[in-house]
Amino acid sequence: MFKIKTFAECDKDPNPLRHDMAKGRIVAGCIAPHPPHLVYAENPDQNEPTSEGGWEQLRWGYERLRDSLSEIEHDVIVILSPHWQTYVGTHFLGLENFQSLSVDPVFPNLFRYHYDLNVDVELSKQIHDKAEKSGLTVKMMENPDFRVDYGTITTGHLFNPKWDKPLVVISSNRSTDYYSPEVMQEMMIELGKITRETIEESGKRAIILASNSLSHRHFTTESEIPEDMSKEHITSHAMHLWDMRIIDYIRTGQTQRILDEMPEFIEQAIAESDGGGLSWLISALDTPDYPAILHGYGTIIGTGNAVVEWPCYKHEEESQ
Amino acid sequence: MSEGEIIGSYIVPVHPHTYLVPEQNPGWTNLRNAFDEAALRIKNSEADLLIIYSTTWPSIIGHQIQADPNPEWVMVDHDFHELGSIPYSFNIDAEFAHAWNDANHERGLKSRTINYHGFPIDVGSVVALKLLNPDNAIPAVIVSSNVYANRSETSVLAKACLDVVHSTGRKAIAITAMSLSNRMFTGNIEPKDDKIHSLKDDEWNCKILELMEMGRLEDVGQLSRTIQKQIRVQKVVAFKPMWWLSAMNDNRNDLTGDVLAYEAIHGAGAAVIHLDPASCGTGDKEYDEDDVEYFHGDRSVLESSDSELSSIDDEVEAEEEIIAEENGPELWEPTTADGSVNTDAAPKPVGAYPHARRVGDLLYLSGVGPRQAGTNSIPGGPIHDENDEPLDYDIKAQTHAVIDNISRILEEAGSSLDQVIDVTTFLVDMKRDFQGYNEVWAETLGKIGPTRTTLAIRALPTPIAVEMKVIAQLSE
Numbered sequence: 001m002f003k004i005k006t007f008a009e010c011d012k013d014p015n016p017l018r019h020d021m022a023k024g025r026i027v028a029g030c031i032a033p034h035p036p037h038l039v040y041a042e043n044p045d046q047n048e049p050t051s052e053g054g055w056e057q058l059r060w061g062y063e064r065l066r067d068s069l070s071e072i073e074h075d076v077i078v079i080l081s082p083h084w085q086t087y088v089g090t091h092f093l094g095l096e097n098f099q100s101l102s103v104d105p106v107f108p109n110l111f112r113y114h115y116d117l118n119v120d121v122e123l124s125k126q127i128h129d130k131a132e133k134s135g136l137t138v139k140m141m142e143n144p145d146f147r148v149d150y151g152t153i154t155t156g157h158l159f160n161p162k163w164d165k166p167l168v169v170i171s172s173n174r175s176t177d178y179y180s181p182e183v184m185q186e187m188m189i190e191l192g193k194i195t196r197e198t199i200e201e202s203g204k205r206a207i208i209l210a211s212n213s214l215s216h217r218h219f220t221t222e223s224e225i226p227e228d229m230s231k232e233h234i235t236s237h238a239m240h241l242w243d244m245r246i247i248d249y250i251r252t253g254q255t256q257r258i259l260d261e262m263p264e265f266i267e268q269a270i271a272e273s274d275g276g277g278l279s280w281l282i283s284a285l286d287t288p289d290y291p292a293i294l295h296g297y298g299t300i301i302g303t304g305n306a307v308v309e310w311p312c313y314k315h316e317e318e319s320q
Numbered sequence: 321m322s323e324g325e326i327i328g329s330y331i332v333p334v335h336p337h338t339y340l341v342p343e344q345n346p347g348w349t350n351l352r353n354a355f356d357e358a359a360l361r362i363k364n365s366e367a368d369l370l371i372i373y374s375t376t377w378p379s380i381i382g383h384q385i386q387a388d389p390n391p392e393w394v395m396v397d398h399d400f401h402e403l404g405s406i407p408y409s410f411n412i413d414a415e416f417a418h419a420w421n422d423a424n425h426e427r428g429l430k431s432r433t434i435n436y437h438g439f440p441i442d443v444g445s446v447v448a449l450k451l452l453n454p455d456n457a458i459p460a461v462i463v464s465s466n467v468y469a470n471r472s473e474t475s476v477l478a479k480a481c482l483d484v485v486h487s488t489g490r491k492a493i494a495i496t497a498m499s500l501s502n503r504m505f506t507g508n509i510e511p512k513d514d515k516i517h518s519l520k521d522d523e524w525n526c527k528i529l530e531l532m533e534m535g536r537l538e539d540v541g542q543l544s545r546t547i548q549k550q551i552r553v554q555k556v557v558a559f560k561p562m563w564w565l566s567a568m569n570d571n572r573n574d575l576t577g578d579v580l581a582y583e584a585i586h587g588a589g590a591a592v593i594h595l596d597p598a599s600c601g602t603g604d605k606e607y608d609e610d611d612v613e614y615f616h617g618d619r620s621v622l623e624s625s626d627s628e629l630s631s632i633d634d635e636v637e638a639e640e641e642i643i644a645e646e647n648g649p650e651l652w653e654p655t656t657a658d659g660s661v662n663t664d665a666a667p668k669p670v671g672a673y674p675h676a677r678r679v680g681d682l683l684y685l686s687g688v689g690p691r692q693a694g695t696n697s698i699p700g701g702p703i704h705d706e707n708d709e710p711l712d713y714d715i716k717a718q719t720h721a722v723i724d725n726i727s728r729i730l731e732e733a734g735s736s737l738d739q740v741i742d743v744t745t746f747l748v749d750m751k752r753d754f755q756g757y758n759e760v761w762a763e764t765l766g767k768i769g770p771t772r773t774t775l776a777i778r779a780l781p782t783p784i785a786v787e788m789k790v791i792a793q794l795s796e
Contacts, residue, residue, distance in 0.1 A: 086399050086551075087504050088586065101438040106380050108436045137507045145405040146396045147440060171398070177553050178506055220468050221382045221430055301380075 017053040025316075027072050029285040030065060031278065032209040033156035034083065036104045036111030038062070041227055044161065048112040054227030056073075061296015061307035066171075068293065068309055075204040076120045077165050078195065081211045082275030083151030084171040087178070090191060091135030092124040100230060102153045105128040106252045110226060115153050116178040120166040123206075127168065128199045131191060141171075146211040155211035168206075170195075172275035181263040181274065188276040189259075192283025208284050210277030215239035215247060215269035215304040216244055222301065235302035242269035243304035247297065250308055253289045255282045291313050325483040326568055326597060327365055329494040329575075330358055331532075331561075332452065333590030334444035340403040340453060344511040347583030354581030357452040361448040361594060365490045370453055370460040371481060373564045376444035379464035382430025384478055386441070386462040387417035393438060395446045400586075410444050413459035415553040416484060420461065423480035423646060426617035429473065444497030451522070452495065464474050471563045476565030479613065487627035494568040498560035500525040500582075500589030509586065517587035524551040525589040529582055530591050533573035535600045536570035541566035551589070569597065569705075571611060576600045611701050611714060648755055649784030651696065663732035666725050667691035672782045675729045679796065683733050685790040687746070690721030691782060693728075700785035703748065715756035718786050723764050726790055735792050740770045744789040750776035753785055 039047050041054040084091070097118050102246065104111035124140070131138045152169050170191075176184040199206045217239055223231040234240045242265060249257050258265075259282060266274045282288070288310050295307040333351060337344070342352035362370070368738070377384070392409040407621075424431040445462045453460060463481075466473065485492050515520040524547065531540050541562040548559040569575060577598040579762050583590050595734070651668040654660065660674035661683065668763035669675070669686065676685045690698055700717030704710050727737050743765065747753050780787055 007676070023555045085400060088508060090400050103436055103438045103440055105377065105440050105442070108420075108434055108439050109432075112436060112438065139508070140403070141401050143396050143401040145404060146401050149398075171540075177466060178503070218380045218468075220381060220466075263614075 015166045016132070016244035024199045024202045024206065025312070026199055026207050026208055026284060027074050027313045028069055028207045029281050029288075029310040029312060030159070030207065031058040031211050031281065031306055032062075032079075032155045032159050032211055033058075033213045033305040033307070034081065034151040034158075034211045035213070035305060036107050036150060036154050037226065037300050039113060039154055039157055040110035044157065046114045046157070049110055051110075051227050052196045052225070053253055053299060055232070055298060056227055057263040058296050058298040058300070058305055060174060061298070063305050064295040064308055066159070066226075068206065068295070068311070072207070072313055073205055074165065074207050075166060077160060078123075078168040078199075078206050079152055079155055079211055080170040080172065080209070080275075080280050081149055081276040082154065082172040082272055082277055083211075084169070084173055085275070086139075086151040087174050089136070089139055090131065090173045091121045091141050092128050093146075093148065093169040094121055094124060094140035095119060096121055098146070098148050100147050102147060102150045102264055104150045106135070111150055111154070113150070113153055113157070114165075115148065115156075117148065117156060117163055118166040120204075122170050123198070123202055123204060124168045125171075126202060127195055130194045130198050133191060134189060134194060136191060136194075137173075146311040151211050155209055159209060162260070170280075172277065175276070176266065176274040181266045183312035184274070184276050185259060185262055185279045187202070187218040190278075191282040192280040192285075195280070195284045198284065208281060210273075212272040212275060212277040213300070213305045214243045214271060214273070216272040217270050217302055231281045233302070234299045234304060239269055239302075239304055242271070243297070243306070247294060247306055250292045250306070251294055253291045254314040255285070255287050255289070258282060259287070268302075285310050285312065288312075288315070324488055324492065326482070326485065326494050327367060327368040327491045327563055328597065329537075329569060329595040330362075330592060331496050331498060331565070331593040331595075331714075332358070332448050332495050333499060333592070333689045334374070334447060334587075335499075335585040335588070335590065336397045336400055336403055336406060336443055336447055337585050338590075339406060339447050341511070345514050347514060348511070348585065349530045350581045350593060351583050351585070357580055358592055358594060359452045359454060362458070362493055365493070367458055367493045369416060369485075369490045369492040370449070370458050370495060371492050372445050372448055372460060372462045372495045372497060373465065373561050374442050374444040374448070374462060374500075375465050375561055376497065377442035377462070377464040378467050378512055380467060382432065383424065383466050383469070384464040385418075385421055385433050386412055386439070387421075388435045388437075388439065389410055389414045391439060391441055393441065395441065395443060397443050404488050406446055406450065408441065408450060409456070410441070410449055410454040413461050415458070416488065416490070418462050419484045420463075420481050420490065423483045425479065425589070426483075427480045428478050428482060429476055431477075446565055447638035448495055448497045458493075465560065469560065471560070472613050474563040475612055476615040478564045482568065494565055497564050498561045499585075500591055501580075502588050502614075503551065503553050504585075505587040514584045514586060516589055517586045520591060521551045521637050525591070525646060526584065529579050529593070532577045532595070533579055533590055534602065535577040535595065536573045537569055537575055537577075537595060537685040538566045538571045538573045539563070541571070543720070552755070565595075572597075574599045574602060576715055580636060612714075613701060614697060625665040626702070651703065661729065661733040663728055665693050665732070667693050667696060667729040676733055678733065681794045683730070683792045683794050685726065685729055685792070687787045687789050688722055688725050688729065689780065689782060689784045689787045690725065691784065692721070693725075698782075698784055703785050704783050714755040715785055716760050718784060719757045719760040720764075720789050722786055723760070726788060730792055731755060733748060733794065735794050737765065738768050739793040740765060740790055741793055742791040743773070744769045745772065745774045746777045746780065746787045746789075747774060748777060748779060748785050757786055
């Protein structure tokens, strides 16, 4: 069984993360879900509503993820968000800066966040162009009035609250809805491969994030105090079993099985990976067969959420 | 103050092309002209309120109602952002929104009002209000489309809205922002190449439009699930706005329909349709499904699972007490003398008697009506209101509910429907109801073959139309 190094072990190497400047690389890939509840629970200055906390298990998971990657050099963060839903191809944010107020249309009581984010337009355009050449339908989003979706903002904040790295933001093409999970996977596996190749050609170091939960059956009621943790649990045993099955594959390096079982997972767990993020992530990481790190798991209004890191940099060090 | 009413209904498309770039395609121009015609008709009507149900505003925690008196922002479509931006500043009737929210709660629905600066009003609502109410002369209210709502929840949402329309004396226009077929081209196309995505989608759209021209809105509502399967991509929100709009029009099939335009927008079916409440003189009202007055669906998901059936919160309990009062006299616990058979799965008695009693190998049931255990609601609706004003009701639904209740009592006793040997039926309106009751009988007990006597009586203790007295054999 492959054994990943602890961060302390990596740290002994004076320059574990040095790389060939000519070739870019993905230094880590993460499942980084976007429940606005976590931002609400954290009470950052940017968010208008305030709370008494809540969902600590997942927030601590995000803390562990941030700690794990805090010393990993990277130039850009690439996010695929299921809440920028596009039906005509895959879109990319195409302007250098976006500032506005993001209000969650479903939970406006929890999430009204003032954001200011920068985009790596050069890398976005490179991925766009390469995808277009491969036959995928793509579009650059260059309207300055556009409001970035709350999924991107939530994941962006939880992963990097300083907002000091530029983003590439990729929309969720709803090909599962239009065709099937199989067609979605075919397209997202291609997009993932293109993302990896483009990053390598760019000379940049990137962390890539799939902003999605696992099982995704919500409660249809909200407790009087949204952060009342005595009311929080998975919606059903079946959802729990699916989440644990996927997490087992994640922890044991069986990502090909995740791809193989994706249609059943989407159908039976109403999984948010129907938006393509997880398939794209696994493909971009070249279907890793080494264990990922589960930083946290918890439920949010009944949906299953995992914070996961594939530590590519450690894997490469170990393989050398 | 005169009683409020729905004075017209419109169905309008959701995509931004009709507002931003109508000139780029003759079909989009045609749709824009139809929008303008609809706006003129609304302006020339007595309308003092526009009520929008938008399929591009999905919600999860029940329904959400916009209650910001003056929401302002700049809307950019997630897909068609290259077409431009739509600044908006709307005139929302917050008072009506809050009253509707209260009415929803009274009818058992979860909902809440929304009043937050910067809330992203959805593209369907923005396009509808910009084009139908360009000078904001008429206040509006917008409601979301709950992704989990079924027909009953969506219909009750409309009835709660009507409660407020009636009580406040408003002359309201009901609007659904929606596509017909919603399959768009998944690639970029030139505007000149736009057309309905497939011949099959076009044929279904034309069938819907044919029904609309005949004013058969309830028929379209009852076809909603079929339409969703046939011509709808499984996006977040299903083809449920027809449930809402039909209920807003008292589930009628004889409206006066006028299709102002039907065209494609990036492959999806887009139509502007006007439905006038004036009867066109044709069509029958046919209910194949319950006409639900109160919502009693599973929304207690935050309670522990083992107490879902028995542990309902105070609010719901209070609602059910109201319903129980509305549906007749005080309820009793069934008596428990030797040989008595009682079950929580059947409605409580209205006097001191058991659900059934064993004598030898026979089981004698007390008169069984259609009321539902726990809620005391009446499938098919009560026959009169609390002021004894007659109501329309569905005798078939009531008869089915009676037989279901009989079955539950028999099962509790260890018997079953196929062991029923004699039935005495009481109808309060033989002329109106015998045929419907007889059809349900033929489909159910008629296949088993018990003897039967049917009597007309003046009234029953609760506002129901049918009751049955049953003798059955007990299983050996």
